[in-house]
Every structure is written in C-alpha cells, then in structure tokens.
Amino acid sequence: NFSLEYDATEEGVYTINAVDKKGNPATKTFTIDKTKPKFENLASREVDIEYYKVDITDATDTVITLQKNHGTWIEIEEGYELTEEATYQLKAVDAAGNTYTTWIHIDKTAPEIYGVEKEYYNTCVNISAFDRYLNTVTIDDVKYGRKSPVPFVGNGQNENFTFTAPEAVCGEGKHTIVAKDKAGKETKVEFTIDTKNPMVEGVNNNSYYN
Numbered sequence: 001n002f003s004l005e006y007d008a009t010e011e012g013v014y015t016i017n018a019v020d021k022k023g024n025p026a027t028k029t030f031t032i033d034k035t036k037p038k039f040e041n042l043a044s045r046e047v048d049i050e051y052y053k054v055d056i057t058d059a060t061d062t063v064i065t066l067q068k069n070h071g072t073w074i075e076i077e078e079g080y081e082l083t084e085e086a087t088y089q090l091k092a093v094d095a096a097g098n099t100y101t102t103w104i105h106i107d108k109t110a111p112e113i114y115g116v117e118k119e120y121y122n123t124c125v126n127i128s129a130f131d132r133y134l135n136t137v138t139i140d141d142v143k144y145g146r147k148s149p150v151p152f153v154g155n156g157q158n159e160n161f162t163f164t165a166p167e168a169v170c171g172e173g174k175h176t177i178v179a180k181d182k183a184g185k186e187t188k189v190e191f192t193i194d195t196k197n198p199m200v201e202g203v204n205n206n207s208y209y210n
Contacts, residue, residue, distance in 0.1 A: 008032055033096035037062050046103040048133055048183035054080040054090065061095035070157060082106050085132075087159060107133050111179035116189045124168035125191065129179040134161035138178045139169065169193070 008014050009032070016028045040055040056062060056078055065073045066080070067089040082088055088104045111131035129137050134152060137144045144163060146152045152161040169175050172193055180186040203209070 011035065031096065033094065033098065036098040036100040037092040037094050038100055039090055039092065039102050042102060042104070045101070046105075048105040048107050048181070050106065050108050050183070052082045052104055052106070054078055054082070056092055058094055063093045065091045065093075067091075085109065087157075105133055105182065107181060107183040107185065109181075110185040110187045111181050113177055113179050113187050113189050116177065116191050119191055121191060121193050122195050123193075124170040125175075125193065126168045127165040127177055129163045129177075129187075131161060131179065131181045132159050133182040134163060134179065135182045136178075136180045137163045137165075138176075138180075139165060140175055172196070 008030075011032050011034055013029065013031050018026045035058070037056050037058045040057060042052070054064065054076065056064065064076050064078065064080075066076045067073045069086050070089075073091075082104060083106065085106050085108055088106065089101060090104065091099065091101045093099045109131070111129055111134050114128045114130070115126045127137075127139060135146065144150050144152075146161070150163075150166045152163050154161045163179075170193065172195065174190060174192045176188065176190050178186055178188045
C-alpha cells in the first residue's frame with residue numbers, strides 16, 4: 001500500500017491522477033471554494049428599493065431561494081424580478097455550501113401623515129404617521145427616529161410602523177411635518193395655528209357715526 005498526503009487549502013480546481021504498478025489509472029477532481037455567492041447591484045445586505053432583478057456573482061450550481069413577507073421559501077432562477085411591494089429575503093447556496101442572504105424591501109409608497117386635513121387651525125393639532133418602512137418623522141425642528149425615546153410601534157418584524165407625536169402641536173404660526181421611509185420617500189404637510197381673534201380698528205363697538 002502507498003499513500004500520499006497533500007493539504008489542499010487554496011481555492012481552485014484540483015485533479016489527482018494515480019497509477020498502480022499494473023498501469024491501472026485513477027483520476028479524481030475536486031474544487032476548493034471558500035467564496036460566498038453575492039447578489040449584485042445591492043448597496044448592502046438590507047436595502048429599500050422599488051425594483052430588483054436577481055443577479056448573482058456565481059450562478060453556476062448555485063441554488064437561489066426566496067421568502068416573501070416571512071412566508072414559504074420558494075426556489076427561483078437568476079433574472080427573477082421583484083416588483084410587488086413586500087419584504088423579501090433572498091438566499092444563495094453554492095455547490096460548496098457557501099451561503100449568502102440578503103433582505104430587500106420593495107417600497108413604492110410614501111408615508112401617510114394623519115391629523116392635518118386643512119391649512120389653518122385655531123386649536124392644537126395631534127400628529128401621527130404610518131408607513132410599512134417608516135424611518136423618521138420631523139415636526140418643525142424636532143426629528144424622531146426608530147431609536148428615539150418616543151417609540152415607533154411596529155409589528156415585531158421591523159415593519160408597519162406607526163408614530164404618534166408625544167404632544168399636540170399648539171404653537172402659534174406655521175408648522176411643517178415631514179415623514180420619511182427607509183427608501184427615502186417622504187410626505188410633507190404644512191399648516192398654521194392661529195388662535196387670535198381678528199381686530200377691527202377705526203371704530204368703537206356699538207357706536208354711531210354721521
């Protein structure tokens with residue numbers, strides 16, 4: 001018996017040829033692959049965009065699976081298009097077992113702001129906002145985010161966030177509310193609070209003039 005040990009550690013394709021004393025040949029080929037497949041054209045492993053066509057760095061012998069809105073995993077092919085608003089998780093596993101996952105939020109809808117239905121008010125105004133991927137709400141010069149002391153209430157899956165202002169807006173004058181989601185879409189509303197009665201000058205109340 002004869003044995004030979006060789007440590008194959010570098011990435012690449014290896015071929016082993018062996019021939020015994022009688023001239024009988026044996027050939028084995030194997031591949032060392034330590035590189036994870038990656039999805040192309042994504043800024044990070046969690047993105048908020050309007051559209052994505054699945055593109056992967058190494059599609060050969062790579063299995064791509066997709067989970068939509070935390071549901072059932074399905075197998076898809078490279079080139080599959082994500083167009084419907086939803087939360088998607090993509091997973092790629094190559095022939096060597098290297099695995100890569102990413103989250104994609106397809107978001108085409110701007111946030112909604114509630115409590116402001118007109119331009120002028122003579123009372124305080126209570127503000128709230130909602131968006132599936134709501135990220136910030138700015139009331140005048142005060143900005144609130146997901147990590148602010150005033151919480152954004154979601155569904156436990158990092159989605160469907162509702163924000164309620166900690167106090168009503170009561171100050172005299174013009175106010176600006178801006179709600180923005182993670183994809184950068186924003187909704188802006190402006191209104192004015194005016195609680196002062198108008199003044200009439202030049203005449204006295206209940207007076208007579210000729």
